[in-house]
Amino acid sequence: MAQPAIRTQGLRVDLGAGPILHGIDLTVPGGEAVALLGANGSGKSTLVKALMGIVPIASGRAEIYGADVAASRRLVPWSRVGYVPQRVGSTAGVPATALEVVASGLLANRRLRPGRAARQRSLAALEQVGLLERARESVQVFSGGQQQRVLIARALVRRPDLLILDEPLAGIDKASKEALAGILATLRAQGTTLLVVLHELGELAGLIERAVVLRHGSVLHDGPPPPAAPGHDHPGHDHLHAHEDRPPGHTVPDLSSEW
Numbered sequence: 001m002a003q004p005a006i007r008t009q010g011l012r013v014d015l016g017a018g019p020i021l022h023g024i025d026l027t028v029p030g031g032e033a034v035a036l037l038g039a040n041g042s043g044k045s046t047l048v049k050a051l052m053g054i055v056p057i058a059s060g061r062a063e064i065y066g067a068d069v070a071a072s073r074r075l076v077p078w079s080r081v082g083y084v085p086q087r088v089g090s091t092a093g094v095p096a097t098a099l100e101v102v103a104s105g106l107l108a109n110r111r112l113r114p115g116r117a118a119r120q121r122s123l124a125a126l127e128q129v130g131l132l133e134r135a136r137e138s139v140q141v142f143s144g145g146q147q148q149r150v151l152i153a154r155a156l157v158r159r160p161d162l163l164i165l166d167e168p169l170a171g172i173d174k175a176s177k178e179a180l181a182g183i184l185a186t187l188r189a190q191g192t193t194l195l196v197v198l199h200e201l202g203e204l205a206g207l208i209e210r211a212v213v214l215r216h217g218s219v220l221h222d223g224p225p226p227p228a229a230p231g232h233d234h235p236g237h238d239h240l241h242a243h244e245d246r247p248p249g250h251t252v253p254d255l256s257s258e259w
């Protein structure tokens with residue numbers, strides 16, 4: 001049977017004074033689109049960073065396509081994984097063109113110059129996010145949404161089977177959110193596994209089939225996406241209606257206060 005894209009067992013991460021993640025068990029089979037939800041500080045980014053081998057694992061396991069991220073980092077098929085970190089001015093002040101930022105996604109550990117095909121692949125990735133025409137412009141002049149699309153192209157240039165995005169909708173305008181939702185829907189249709197950290201499902205409500213909600217570093221809910229809190233921009237009602245054919249007794253808990 002195919003290895004799941006992601007598997008954690010009893011994953012614990014300690015940062016600073018104490019534990020941040022307490023024994024997370026999570027399996028994401030290939031092809032799923034999963035949202036990671038939870039209030040600020042619940043541990044979403046830390047979980048993603050543990051999967052990416054960025055923060056140390058105190059105990060338990062985290063596997064990407066069956067390879068233990070902590071024990072055998074070099075055996076992890078990183079070329080199959082695209083990662084879009086939380087956008088914290090990651091392009092601000094860097095005098096790079098969109099093409100250069102995207103091509104940097106192909107840099108391997110020991111190879112400083114991307115291979116020959118890099119340019120074509122980078123242009124193709126920029127086309128996927130609708131920025132081909134702007135490939136040679138400095139990313140400094142781009143809007144927040146356009147910068148986010150460049151960072152997504154940087155992940156896509158690897159042609160990943162698994163794409164992990166940390167808050168891709170944060171701080172960008174509605175048109176960019178919709179454009180992003182379209183890009184992710186296409187990837188999903190092509191079979192790409194998606195793990196997306198979100199504060200609310202918003203524009204991605206129609207795409208997400210499973211929600212994992214964290215609270216204080218533990219999994220509070222793992223199943224159908226819960227309804228959004230009243231007053232949120234874009235409640236996930238449409239998506240939830242699609243689940244009306246679930247067997248009696250299969251209820252979606254109200255977790256709206258959690259994120």
Ligand SMILES: Nc1ncnc2c1ncn2[C@@H]1O[C@H](COP(=O)(O)OP(=O)(O)OP(=O)(O)O)[C@@H](O)[C@H]1O
Nearest residue numbers: 015016017020038039040041042043044045046047
């Ligand atoms: N390097 C660190 N050192 C100490 N504590 C940390 C570190 N990184 C994160 N934390 C703490 O771990 C907890 C979880 O943080 P994390 O960024 O994973 O939460 P989050 O759910 O992604 O939140 P947000 O939605 O605000 O991004 C927070 O209390 C945070 O202060």
